[in-house]
């Protein structure tokens with residue numbers, strides 16, 4: 001059994017981690033920590049666990065001491081010191097935040113306004129987009145779990161960029177996220193009266209996921225890719241829809257594009273390329289680790305419109321983190337993650 005610990009376990013992504021890990025046959029959750037709720041039972045915070053997971057929240061030292069696989073689910077800038085201890089003790093570390101996602105410190109400084117405390121540590125980091133970086137993840141000890149928006153976007157574009165069938169290096173992306181994407185702490189935007197019955201873009205041309213998206217898309221394409229990325233806050237609890245607009249090369253047909261997507265993902269359990277004519281929908285990925293992709297063609301402009309949907313808490317955070325843990329421990333990648341979304 002893998003001895004798992006979670007630091008930052010009182011937050012949404014932490015809670016989603018143990019909700020899923022409780023269904024994992026090879027995992028023993030050994031310790032979970034919180035600064036604000038140390039000594040409280042998890043069911044005091046989240047009553048859904050009452051009688052089934054009555055663990056007490058402890059402190060970060062207990063987690064670091066007793067677990068061999070540590071997940072950090074903390075705000076940006078706090079995970080490095082934990083990764084450092086794990087590295088020294090030979091433990092595996094998955095960061096659900098952004099501290100190990102960017103390849104260059106200058107990007108982290110620019111977008112997250114922090115320096116690296118331990119620059120050498122970042123040479124060991126692997127970007128945890130499971131379907132794309134599977135072989136590196138298997139050998140890694142430090143994983144930067146991808147951001148929720150970047151997961152939906154990079155999976156949506158991977159087949160296209162891998163086969164160089166896009167015409168331009170600039171791609172326009174509109175994404176919409178449910179409010180759990182903003183975490184547990186209230187902000188002006190996530191107050192119920194503010195977001196309910198409303199819908200608005202935010203951080204236009206300035207969202208911190210932009211460098212992560214461009215970095216990963218550029219690696220897939222082996223060329224510089226730029227994005228115009230506009231996130232929106234959707235008044236639902238969970239889910240992300242990214243709608244992506246790409247001009248196709250003149251030499252490639254729409255039928256060939258669809259074929260490329262199907263072939264790329266035919267052996268991937270968690271990525272479902274929908275039949276033509278269907279539209280990817282939040283409802284049918286919620287509470288699952290699926291990424292559903294639908295492809296649409298505007299023949300007038302030889303334009304591809306990709307719709308990519310995930311549950312931000314599962315494939316966009318805790319589910320993908322567990323998928324990565326499974327890879328690191330050479331387990332069945334699907335273990336603990338076989339949930340089918342609700343039918344209606």
Ligand SMILES: NC(=O)C1=CN([C@@H]2O[C@H](COP(=O)(O)OP(=O)(O)OC[C@H]3O[C@@H](n4cnc5c(N)ncnc54)[C@H](OP(=O)(O)O)[C@@H]3O)[C@@H](O)[C@H]2O)C=CC1
Nearest residue numbers: 010011012013034035036073074096097181183184312317
């Ligand atoms: N929500 C989502 O959809 C996704 C989230 N993520 C990332 O996962 C991480 C966790 O997100 P999420 O669970 O949504 O956020 P939450 O705000 O819900 O939880 C974060 C937790 O971190 C702890 N924390 C906050 N401030 C500090 C601090 N100064 N020192 C130590 N601990 C602190 C808090 O617990 P306590 O005070 O009890 O210790 C809190 O419960 C973030 O990096 C987030 O960006 C990634 C992908 C998707």
Ligand SMILES: CC(=O)N[C@@H](CCC(=O)OP(=O)(O)O)C(=O)O
Nearest residue numbers: 097098147148177178179181182
């Ligand atoms: C709706 C909402 O507010 N979403 C968050 C992003 C989600 C997230 O958690 O970002 P990381 O994966 O980088 O941690 C935001 O826009 O800041």
